[in-house]
Amino acid sequence: MSIPSKYEAEKVEDQWYNYWMDNGYFHSTPDSREPYTIVIPPPNVTGILHMGHMLNNTLQDVLIRRARLMGKNACWVPGTDHASIATEAKVVARLKDRGIEKSDISREDFLDYAWEWKNEYGNVILEQLKKLGCSCDWERTKFTMDEDMSASVIRVFVDLYNKGMIYRGYRMVNWDPEARTTLSDEEVIYEERQGLLYYIAYPVEGSDEQLVVATTRPETILGDTAICIHPQDERYSHLKDKRVIVPICNRSIPIIEDEYVDLEFGTGCLKVTPAHDENDKALGEKHNLETIDIFNADASLNSHGIHYEGKDRFVVRKEISAELEGLGLLKKTEPYTNKVGTSERTKAVIEPRLSEQWFLKMDTLAKPAIDAVLHTGEVKFFPKKFENTYRHWMENIRDWNISRQLWWGQRIPAYYYGKGSQDYVVAEDADMALKLARDKSGNDKLQTTDLLQDEDVLDTWFSSWLWPISVFDGILKPENEDFKYYYPTSDLVTAPDILFFWVARMIMAGYEFKGQRPFENIYLTGIVRDKQRRKMSKSLGNSPDALELIAHYGADSVRVGLMLSSAAGNDLLFDEALCQQGKNFANKVWNAFRLIQGWEIQDIPQTEAAKLGLEWYRAKLAKTLSEINDHFDKYRISDALMSVYKLVWDDFCSWLLEIVKPAYQQPIDRITYNTIIELFEANLRILHPFMPFLSEEIWQRFGKRAKEQALIVSSWPVITLEDQEMIPEFEFASTVISAVRNIRKEKNLANKEALELRLIDKEKLNQRWDV
């Protein structure tokens, strides 16, 4: 026999992928069929394929391939995200390696370097998806900073500004001192950190008394502009209206009273630093306090830091506590765990910072998006439990800080023509801006050169929230064919950790800009963890290399491994043994093929056993298929796969093939052979979404019999339920067979020794027992 007994995935996968590509099977154009559309969650251009991507994209490919088989016009749009912070950080690091500082080059030069990076690495991850077998329509590949994509973002910004939904605000924002930009609330991750609570004494002016304040951040005392006590706190009532001296900088600040202070915490005294804490800022505004910002953009101290100027905040924390101790003003320290905000991207500790930023009002955007999920059911979550999380966030939504102090991204289309706070206009381009600026200022002499465009770019998510619309150019050309045909899309498959960043905002954008949902079903995957439930991460080094896995087990096996335990919303405890299971399964199917194709066909009568076996399997297949379809309808992909797995392994291989298999070196009758091929092909169609390469390979080897030229574009089986009675009858027979095998084993009877089987009437049997 020339066919190897082990399935060799590596020898066929690339070949079939190229074959599908060459025949344009992945490409979709609008036609009369029903569309089925998925837009990929665009991975970062800087990214390389990790387990999360593998899980996510396998699921999308399973859904797309099944839809394609079901006769829908399946379109899976791939692409990448410019990921402003992450990419800019990488470009900055690369420049540093070349001895170039970002601050030493112009914006234009920097962007040239960034594009150079993008062009070099931007497609790596998409190429890796091909190894997985993803059947994306590569002709439609988009990038969030493609010219039309960026133009869409700018148009949307201008539109929202003109609707009065975008405003500038001097606010306390999350500042990432490493990336030197603001972050949205969602990009801040709170971590428990072990720190100290410092008890610092402030001398009371004109007395020997000291007021002791507890703080976790002694370095910020230089920005203190008041001490706050509770109005009902009798311990301090004698100090009302007095002032204290801030140690080290020896500034005199007032003692104020406010009920905000917690009597129980620390000493009951609160230092107020309006520039560096959200609550302190509120107190400051309420009590008309001065605001002293003591930090530079990189969180080193500025001139307010006196002799600490230029030093990093954490260095200063140590040094200043030492100095205070020397002065006898550090009364004590005690261990204290508090939550510290860190940057999702750079891991730097976030600094609350006051600055001028752009915000998007969210309340009116949220309303239709809440209705769509919670009331009308236009948008559905799988699993449903995430609707609660969604509701909670949406009902407490806060305005979105959309400006970022970066260069890589869509530059905010605001143009300043003067120093006044209102001396700016918002327009899609400089010419339009000039016109508006002349109107607004009443100054006809203004020139383009008098306009200064805002230095900041927009948050990356401000472009990705348009993704399902903008990939079809639905913002700029709302009437175009593609958009009208493919939008709204069908399913979205993504991870729950970007539910707020991305999913919720896409829903809002869908209703705001198109008056329609962006997609109907949202499948939220779990997070891929290792066997010890730890999240897979680069730093832990517990994530297997995706491409190595594929190389070692074959893409189909890895897909099966991933799908086997991918119940929606459940975390996946990844274990390579799952890939091995997939590989074993692939081999099982392969060997079923080997067996069948090795048979010699003759025109001899069909045996009764074969006839009944085939009838039974057809009924079983029909029943299982309807279960599988039901699982798909409920997005229970792992259950669907398990059903196929058992159907093929247990029912088809273990039972049916054993029943029809001719004796050694004996021929098989033509009818049985043809029926087996037909049933095997039905199995392959069902298998195809999960194991596209193996199924296509076997299908093509049966090629001379297949009507369609390729499995990928054949059809999902439709089998009407035939004689349902066959199933329980067969179950009875198989139970008897198992029982007989068991008796053989107990009595040590050889398999080749024929046994006499007698049927005893059940009624009589009971009578006998009654005696």
Next chain:
RNA sequence: GGGGUAUUAGCUCAGUUGGUUUAGAGCGCUGCCUUGACAGGGCAGAGGUCACUGGUUCGACUCCAGUAUAUCCCACCA
């Protein structure tokens, strides 16, 4: 601090509106099987007082309350 979700065989999970299930699956485990598709295999097995405590009910893995544990999300307590 506030909410969500979970707790079923060694592991990962099903168990759909309370009574056809004596509680299921896959993997793992145990025993036996060397020529004829496949040891990446075959056959036959073992294994669970459904977290705990009450309650509702003729009847609860399934509904309710509480406890414990786990996990996630949200929140400005110095």
